Amino acid sequence: MILVWGLPQDPSTRAVSDWLRRWNAPVFFLNHAEIYRTAVSMTTQPRLSFEVTCGARSCRLEEFSAAYLRPYNYRDYPAPETASELPSKPAMVHHLISAWAEYTPALVVSRPSAEGTNQSKLYQAIEIRAAGFLTPESLVTNDPAAIGEFHARHGSLIYKSMSNVRSIVKELAAEDLEGKVLGPVQFQERIHGQNIRVHVAGEECFACAIETDGADYRYADSRLVPTSLPADVARRAVRLTRRLGLPLAGLDLILTPSGDWYCLEANPNPAFACFADADCVAQAVARLLLEARLPLREAPALSEA
Amino acid sequence: MILVLASIADTHAAAFAGELPGSASVLTCNDLARGPSRLFHPNFSDSTITAAGRTICVREISAVLNLLPAVFAGELSMYPAEERAYQVAELRALLVFFLSALPCPVINRATPMSLTGPVQNPAAWIALADSAGIPLARLSAGSDRKGLLRGNGPSIEVSSIGGQVVTPSGTAADDYTRDLARRGNFDYLRALYRHEESGIRFLGADSYPDIRSPRNRAALRQYLLRVAA
Numbered sequence: 001m002i003l004v005w006g007l008p009q010d011p012s013t014r015a016v017s018d019w020l021r022r023w024n025a026p027v028f029f030l031n032h033a034e035i036y037r038t039a040v041s042m043t044t045q046p047r048l049s050f051e052v053t054c055g056a057r058s059c060r061l062e063e064f065s066a067a068y069l070r071p072y073n074y075r076d077y078p079a080p081e082t083a084s085e086l087p088s089k090p091a092m093v094h095h096l097i098s099a100w101a102e103y104t105p106a107l108v109v110s111r112p113s114a115e116g117t118n119q120s121k122l123y124q125a126i127e128i129r130a131a132g133f134l135t136p137e138s139l140v141t142n143d144p145a146a147i148g149e150f151h152a153r154h155g156s157l158i159y160k161s162m163s164n165v166r167s168i169v170k171e172l173a174a175e176d177l178e179g180k181v182l183g184p185v186q187f188q189e190r191i192h193g194q195n196i197r198v199h200v201a202g203e204e205c206f207a208c209a210i211e212t213d214g215a216d217y218r219y220a221d222s223r224l225v226p227t228s229l230p231a232d233v234a235r236r237a238v239r240l241t242r243r244l245g246l247p248l249a250g251l252d253l254i255l256t257p258s259g260d261w262y263c264l265e266a267n268p269n270p271a272f273a274c275f276a277d278a279d280c281v282a283q284a285v286a287r288l289l290l291e292a293r294l295p296l297r298e299a300p301a302l303s304e305a
Numbered sequence: 306m307i308l309v310l311a312s313i314a315d316t317h318a319a320a321f322a323g324e325l326p327g328s329a330s331v332l333t334c335n336d337l338a339r340g341p342s343r344l345f346h347p348n349f350s351d352s353t354i355t356a357a358g359r360t361i362c363v364r365e366i367s368a369v370l371n372l373l374p375a376v377f378a379g380e381l382s383m384y385p386a387e388e389r390a391y392q393v394a395e396l397r398a399l400l401v402f403f404l405s406a407l408p409c410p411v412i413n414r415a416t417p418m419s420l421t422g423p424v425q426n427p428a429a430w431i432a433l434a435d436s437a438g439i440p441l442a443r444l445s446a447g448s449d450r451k452g453l454l455r456g457n458g459p460s461i462e463v464s465s466i467g468g469q470v471v472t473p474s475g476t477a478a479d480d481y482t483r484d485l486a487r488r489g490n491f492d493y494l495r496a497l498y499r500h501e502e503s504g505i506r507f508l509g510a511d512s513y514p515d516i517r518s519p520r521n522r523a524a525l526r527q528y529l530l531r532v533a534a
Contacts, residue, residue: 040448042428044441092448099428103436112425116417119394122346122402123417129347140344140399163398165391183338183384183392184399 001063002289005030005097006070011273013070015282016289025290028059035074040096050100061100066107066292068285069097069115070269107247107292109285114245115268118164121186124244124265131240133253133263136188147172147187154189162186191264193256195222198229199272200241201248201284205234206277226276233261240266248285306365307533308332308356310400311372313380318372321516324526332356334373334380334396344399349406368533369411370525371404374421374513410532412466412492412525413512422512423489427453434507437488439481442499442506455508461498464521465491467532471524474498477505485510493525 002025006013020027030038030052038054050061074090098112117124125135139150140162151157157172162184170176171190195210207229212222229237233253240263241249250270254262272281307329311318322329332354340355352363376396378389397420404415413422424430428446431453435441446453463482464472470479478498486494489512496510516522 038448042431042444042446044431044435044444048431048435048441089448092446095426096428096446096448099426099432102425102429103432113416113418113423119417120398120401120405122344122398123405125346126402126405135347137348138346140402141342142338143341143343146341146343161395161398162402163394165394183395184342184344 001026001028001059001065002292003028003030003059003061003064003067003069005032005067007032007072010070010072010271011278012271012282013068015273015278016068016285019283019286020289023286023290025286028057028064030054032071032074033077035077035090035093036079038090038093040093042096042099050096052097061097061104064104064106066109066289067101067104068109068289069101071097107288109247109288110268111245117244117246118265118268121160121162121164121265127243128240128263128266131243131263132236133240134260136191136262136264138186138188140184140186142182142184144182150187156190157187158190159185159187191254191256191262193254193260193262196227196229196253196255197224197275198234198237198251198253199248199270199275199277199281200237200246200251201281202288203238204284205229205237206275206281206284208276224274224276236261244268247288306330306361306367307529308361308366308369309372310369310404312377315372317516321370321522321526325529330356330359330361334376335383337396337399338381338383338392344403346402346406354403363407366407366409368409368529369404369407370514370529371411371413371415371420372514372516373400374419376400376420410492412514412529414490414492422491424510424512427509430510431507433489434481434485434510437481437484439485439507440504442501442508444508453509455499458499460508461500461505462495463498464493464495464515464518464524466493466521466524466528472520476500481505481507492528495521 002020004017004027008031034054041051043049052059101108102112128135141147158169159172160169195212197208197210199206207227209225209227210222237251244266246268250267252264272278307325309318309322309331311331313333313335319331322331336356342354344352350364353360376393378393381389381392384392400420401415401417404411416423418425424433444453444455461474461478463470463474463478465482465486470482473479482496485496491512493514494510494512495515497508498505499508514525
């Protein structure tokens, strides 16, 4: 049995679910928008067990051999008007499912600890370098003199969040700092080159070149074109994804005119549906989830899908 | 230099730093937000921070005792109220990087999951202990109620520092605590057990170093001085 936890209207969740359905995989779909109707309980007797109930449906988490988790912020959904309509506390639903997801032997796309790696971009940068990619030189400071020196050294800088909150990249202009009370801010040398987004699912890489003039392609006019990666770069991408404990990741790479490969960050739960090859990524994720069942039960021949 | 990372309101942390011979300093979120700091990646060893008004090169730091379970918005009064939630996330991200990049011993090293280590909540401790093969006490939890139900009865407490049990119980709990510390990669771990009819059973744990207990305090001091030497 495979657990899918997310929103039915989310294109990435839907794409993976569609493939699982096509292969007649047994799927328990837990609609995250129904979190106020979802209850989770945990008991340790006779052994550790978690039970999830949503309306009339219920299941035991330990029966799942794989899970695809794309929960959102439950505070975005309207809560029932009266407290008596609340069968459960959404935060506890998250805590309990996360506790199971972190330590279950099932394949989880992705475990909370791996998912958390982009809560600190510079923590991720350490792992990115260890996997063999270059990372931009970065400075975290609240010292205007240090910013000036760093700016002079690199010519053009971008600044962005250290966390995954408000993660919008901007190019630094002199007036950005005027009259500001600065806390520590992350500045990075701006790397110029070809933006390439790579989705890694297990051992497979799906690359897409992004034509854009913006510092952050997500917020600028851009054009997506499927491309392929040199074998050694694909190996590094898979190595990085493994180091981060992720079965699925979206890597933002830049190929410089001198042929260097930089990795800016790894998205641990990528919304891949808007990229070229989205269907291939969805199929690869669905295959990972399905193959996690192989030791339990014979899987259908995937080529017949 | 030994750094004690703590809340500005933690008087125990300040007293503990004062008890360490040689140079030791308390580092707070207030220091990181206000004091000039320069943290570099990938050239982290060139980084400097300001703690208690003194500029410190990260190469001088020989060990860190991490007593900060979270970044508290109340300590960030220098930011407008509407900015503080964002700054909490930013400082947390900075601390995860800083504590991960330091090559010296950090007790305990933060992870992206939590500043105190890899375990986020009481249910996760139960799942971690179960994955380590440690027998569990009768416990239950549900999203329809608050917290974990674990019944009554005296508990056995065992602390481990640097892989050594410092408050041995003389029971299987000592081995279980060592196993749990190894599995979770904790330099400091405090675990609770209950004696049930079937034997010693795991109740819960935490990885926030307890410096209020005289025995733990002495053991932590000794361990820090040893690893910082």
